[in-house]
Amino acid sequence: GAGVSQSPSNKVTEKGKDVELRCDPISGHTALYWYRQSLGQGLEFLIYFQGNSAPDKSGLPSDRFSAERTGGSVSTLTIQRTQQEDSAVYLCASSLEAGGARIQYFGAGTRLSVL
């Protein structure tokens, strides 16, 4: 597909379980971002990848959150020992290169519900 693809679109899990969220960026985009969005609210930055550089993890809310990007393409966001406050929509975005004025293209998100 031409856009950013995220899977699954919806995920329901029980408190304490681990979850993995996947993001397929637009082909050729070197920058990849993960954000979290609570219902009807703005986006909270989580983590950023650019090429082979060390990721910017400054937005990860706790050490239960981690992310990796393999081969400079697909990224996985992992949440360990999920808590109810982790319930949110997790959005991934990619851009052709980093930079403040670069266009970020967003996926439709994964809606995570922790029961």
Added chain:
Amino acid sequence: TQLLEQSPQFLSIQEGENLTVYCNSSSVFSSLQWYRQEPGEGPVLLVTVVTGGEVKKLKRLTFQFGDARKDSSLHITAAQPGDTGLYLCAGSSRGSSNTGKLIFGQGTTLQVKP
């Protein structure tokens, strides 16, 4: 910590009315973007403003970046039901200008009734 305050948070108006959404901060941003998001979708970029005092028009939408690059506004003329959605402002600071890391406002939910 950089923050962007958006107002109002909710707006319900009749078709044909005008409206303005504000995005304010005490911090300076190197650029500011406005996004529109529909339910179940990711945000879609509407415009990027870079220069203080800049005004950009996109059909019935007018975007302005404050002279000091700390605030921005979105004005919609003669709103249509198709304008309904969540409007988000997002800023990129000088420190993050190389990464594109964005600071988002809380969003404005706009409902335009026919």
